[in-house]
Amino acid sequence: ASEARENGARRNLSPDAVINLDHGDPTVFESYWRKMGDNCTFIIAGYQSISYFADMKNLCWFLEPKLEEQIRRLHHVVGNAEVDDHHIVVGTGSSQLIQAALYALSPPDEREPISVVSAVPYYSSYPEVTDFLRSGLYKWAGDAQRFDKDAAYIEMVTAPNNPDGVMREPVVNRDQGTLVHDFAYYWPHYTPITCPVNHDIMLFTVSKCTGHAGSRIGWALVKDKEVARKMTKFIEINTIGVSKESQLRAAKILGVISDGCLHFGSPDADNFFEYSQRLMAERWQQMRDVVKRSEVFSLPEYPFQYCLFTGEFTEAHPAFAWIKCKETAEDCEELFRAHKILTRSGKRFGSDPKYVRVSMLNREEEFNLFLERLSAIQEISNGN
Amino acid sequence: ASEARENGARRNLSPDAVINLDHGDPTVFESYWRKMGDNCTFIIAGYQSISYFADMKNLCWFLEPKLEEQIRRLHHVVGNAEVDDHHIVVGTGSSQLIQAALYALSPPDEREPISVVSAVPYYSSYPEVTDFLRSGLYKWAGDAQRFDKDAAYIEMVTAPNNPDGVMREPVVNRDQGTLVHDFAYYWPHYTPITCPVNHDIMLFTVSKCTGHAGSRIGWALVKDKEVARKMTKFIEINTIGVSKESQLRAAKILGVISDGCLHFGSPDADNFFEYSQRLMAERWQQMRDVVKRSEVFSLPEYPFQYCLFTGEFTEAHPAFAWIKCKETAEDCEELFRAHKILTRSGKRFGSDPKYVRVSMLNREEEFNLFLERLSAIQEISNGN
Numbered sequence: 001a002s003e004a005r006e007n008g009a010r011r012n013l014s015p016d017a018v019i020n021l022d023h024g025d026p027t028v029f030e031s032y033w034r035k036m037g038d039n040c041t042f043i044i045a046g047y048q049s050i051s052y053f054a055d056m057k058n059l060c061w062f063l064e065p066k067l068e069e070q071i072r073r074l075h076h077v078v079g080n081a082e083v084d085d086h087h088i089v090v091g092t093g094s095s096q097l098i099q100a101a102l103y104a105l106s107p108p109d110e111r112e113p114i115s116v117v118s119a120v121p122y123y124s125s126y127p128e129v130t131d132f133l134r135s136g137l138y139k140w141a142g143d144a145q146r147f148d149k150d151a152a153y154i155e156m157v158t159a160p161n162n163p164d165g166v167m168r169e170p171v172v173n174r175d176q177g178t179l180v181h182d183f184a185y186y187w188p189h190y191t192p193i194t195c196p197v198n199h200d201i202m203l204f205t206v207s208k209c210t211g212h213a214g215s216r217i218g219w220a221l222v223k224d225k226e227v228a229r230k231m232t233k234f235i236e237i238n239t240i241g242v243s244k245e246s247q248l249r250a251a252k253i254l255g256v257i258s259d260g261c262l263h264f265g266s267p268d269a270d271n272f273f274e275y276s277q278r279l280m281a282e283r284w285q286q287m288r289d290v291v292k293r294s295e296v297f298s299l300p301e302y303p304f305q306y307c308l309f310t311g312e313f314t315e316a317h318p319a320f321a322w323i324k325c326k327e328t329a330e331d332c333e334e335l336f337r338a339h340k341i342l343t344r345s346g347k348r349f350g351s352d353p354k355y356v357r358v359s360m361l362n363r364e365e366e367f368n369l370f371l372e373r374l375s376a377i378q379e380i381s382n383g384n
Numbered sequence: 385a386s387e388a389r390e391n392g393a394r395r396n397l398s399p400d401a402v403i404n405l406d407h408g409d410p411t412v413f414e415s416y417w418r419k420m421g422d423n424c425t426f427i428i429a430g431y432q433s434i435s436y437f438a439d440m441k442n443l444c445w446f447l448e449p450k451l452e453e454q455i456r457r458l459h460h461v462v463g464n465a466e467v468d469d470h471h472i473v474v475g476t477g478s479s480q481l482i483q484a485a486l487y488a489l490s491p492p493d494e495r496e497p498i499s500v501v502s503a504v505p506y507y508s509s510y511p512e513v514t515d516f517l518r519s520g521l522y523k524w525a526g527d528a529q530r531f532d533k534d535a536a537y538i539e540m541v542t543a544p545n546n547p548d549g550v551m552r553e554p555v556v557n558r559d560q561g562t563l564v565h566d567f568a569y570y571w572p573h574y575t576p577i578t579c580p581v582n583h584d585i586m587l588f589t590v591s592k593c594t595g596h597a598g599s600r601i602g603w604a605l606v607k608d609k610e611v612a613r614k615m616t617k618f619i620e621i622n623t624i625g626v627s628k629e630s631q632l633r634a635a636k637i638l639g640v641i642s643d644g645c646l647h648f649g650s651p652d653a654d655n656f657f658e659y660s661q662r663l664m665a666e667r668w669q670q671m672r673d674v675v676k677r678s679e680v681f682s683l684p685e686y687p688f689q690y691c692l693f694t695g696e697f698t699e700a701h702p703a704f705a706w707i708k709c710k711e712t713a714e715d716c717e718e719l720f721r722a723h724k725i726l727t728r729s730g731k732r733f734g735s736d737p738k739y740v741r742v743s744m745l746n747r748e749e750e751f752n753l754f755l756e757r758l759s760a761i762q763e764i765s766n767g768n
Binding site for chain 2: 023025026027029030033034036037038039040041042043044045046047049050051052053054092093095096099103125128129132133134135136137207211212213214215216217234237238239240241242243244245246249253256
């Protein structure tokens, strides 16, 4: 019980508890890490990692060499991204890296801020992260599909996309553009790995890969040395580096995952992605079963594709369900709220209020209560 | 040796090694934490602190309750700040909290950015942190002593001051001003604690208190609830909270310090501040001995004051020496660089290039080599 309090989580939910599926808090993976026991325990003595510096010889001078090693190793093991000709910049979660990328890609001496765009439905944080300081360097310009300015721009390409789980390509495709690829969800438990991606700036985060969101560790794979240097500079000014404890613990956790991948397909399933993919597939199956009986809601369909990592044809099991209210309420978020389910409205993603984004990553008890209520909404609606 | 590499530190310095005293990297305290051994070891299991959230009921929802408890306890034990009527906002170092404070204090709808000022010599990061994103909310306006605009402003009050160690008061003192008090160095090893400070926004950091700079943990004591809420919002957008590992380790370390303060004056000196004050006093004594024999350099003098914490009259032993070149070179930083000592030029602090800021917090070997070279410079100069 004290542990539940520590994590700020509710346990032993009362039947009328509010369920918060607004955030993508990845506590679903807690059960795996509990099962793994002492293998993943991180220990650090009082005198270790006191310095601001991790490796003075590295362009990203606050990046722990052990973390860099385990990031490169994991991408090699999973086969989801090319790393050999990229610099690694570590960040306090990928949020900080998004801002670092905008800073690095903005021309410093322009009178007008550069336009930042992303195709609707886009990750709801992009507008806020871009505009909260009213920067003169960059400015949110909304839906990439409607961007028609004859000027430089930065396009955020999120693949699989948050909120709707679709694999994406850039949509503006003009000479004056630079791209930031946000690959937070390009891992085998969420989506088939169809090729190792290889772009100029690729963002990843521990939060969505292993579930350790509280650690605030993300990384960028960056081809151009000057861009990597400017991103590092942003993080230097913003937070003078990134927590050493989190970096070293993340190195340990990523190492355990890579080790586990050597035993892929073993009967005890200590492979993290295998375990997590099964978990996500089960949840999606349950969810689709409930929605199928519904006249109210619908869910996106995803193609079966060959996953290079698992060697099987699978469909995506995204971290979020992008639920559409087919007929009843105009405002889907309101409908859910009336049933004590907090979701994020489609409006927040530049889209229609008929949509909501629902986290699939909560603890089991919350997910089950959510499914119960989802069924109940349908009964009520059908009864009208 | 492998540990030295981990920390990015040089050990067994060659006689012609470059000594970097530009940063205030507080590795001097490593020896204390080494001495304390297992008492300070931090352990975290793989399944702990996975969530983004630490305490949903707290205004600062990502602040670990254990850290909040130990911060309040330490201020009570040391007596350096009033905490009972303040909210606590945790940040990724105090750099992030400076930006959070500027964001929280800026009027959101003004056409012109609010002026941010600080008296010369000011902390060299203030201009860069304020202006690096060319924010429309706030703008660096330089020396507080020359600020004559009839408009709203934010004044940064650093006490003791970085770079020169002087206890400071606000200098503009006009109605339209708000103050941010940066108390990073208001701890007994650096300066006599003459009273518990009590202001609207007070910033502290683990880096300069305990030496754990790699952890990137700072905290703000904030009186006004809305200001605390806006600072929390800044950190939410910027980095979605603060590393849980670092917070929990910091809680442990601060707890060890508070425990140790119960045994103040014991013969084995396991009190952190007693140990560290002695260390700083020794270094300053050695430094003053070298400078006294010099015709080239001078150092600031600090008054003897009664310290409420130690119960003794002491002078300040600041984290930085603010060295003035009396006659020779125009550019003191260049002079030091020619002797393979990296310092920070007075120009960076809005002051004269005859000054440099020199870190007093490096490891012993580097500090000793620095003193050797400092003596040598004097001999050469005297010989001219």
